[in-house]
Amino acid sequence: MPSFFRRKILISILVAFIVIVTLIGFSMRDREEVTVPEQFILDTAGWVQTIFNTPIQWVNDSIETFQDVFRVYEQNEVLKGRLAEYEGLIVENQELEKENEELRGTIGKSEGLSEYSPVQATVIARSSERWFEQVTVNRGAEHGVEKDMAVITKDGLIGKVQSTAAFHSTVKLLSGFDISNKISSWVVREEGDNVFGLIEGYDEESGRLVLGGINLEAQLNEGDQVISSGLGGVFPSRLQIGSVDEVRNDEYGLTKTALIEPAANLYEINHVIIARRSEQTVDTGRAGDEES
Structure with a gap:
């Protein structure tokens, strides 16, 4: 019980001190001078208030600082969210611009296929295991698509139709071609006659197409353009x-x-054109091992 009595005594002293200070305050209202005992009591009261007020003020300041930090954090999170949304809109806009440019390119390309009835299609599937071999597009037999039809993008040839269903087709990419899939081609020379050759495969190590069957005497230069010859009527x-x-x-x-750098991007393919043979196109057949 001693601690209880000590606590009670301290409380009594504190209460008495407060009462004395209050009485002194009332007694000083009409006097200009303060006695020495009153000065001592007032100074003591000031020190006591300082001792009690300092930690209380520190706690209040700390709480206000914490609230300010929390408000800044909330504002920062809001700004981050708006920035992420803005960046997302920028990326979306860039993708739309890229898609529009690609669509404009495919439309312009299809207008140049006068002897064929172009069918525009979109890539809807691509296997990660056969990424460089084939893609699936959203056009098929119901749209006039047939096996072995040429498939291009705005940049150039990417492959041919491997198989068709009613509303979908599988496209075999040039990067999946082998010796059994050949395309008769011309190497366009700036000087002299064009040089004939056959696209007969894909070199995985270099990422280049293989153009074979070139005359040993032919002079080819780096950068010479390679185009399809059209022989055989398939491409x-x-x-x-x-x-x-x-x-x-x-x-x-x-x-x-010759190793040929592909004109079209065989890695990123979204929109394609299938060169559908029209009724006016004469299929002269496949000459031997050309365009098989």
């Missing part, structure tokens, strides 16, 4: 395929082989 003529990147003799030294 339209003058479709951009790519440009010569490297020329070398074949392993037997009988012909030359």
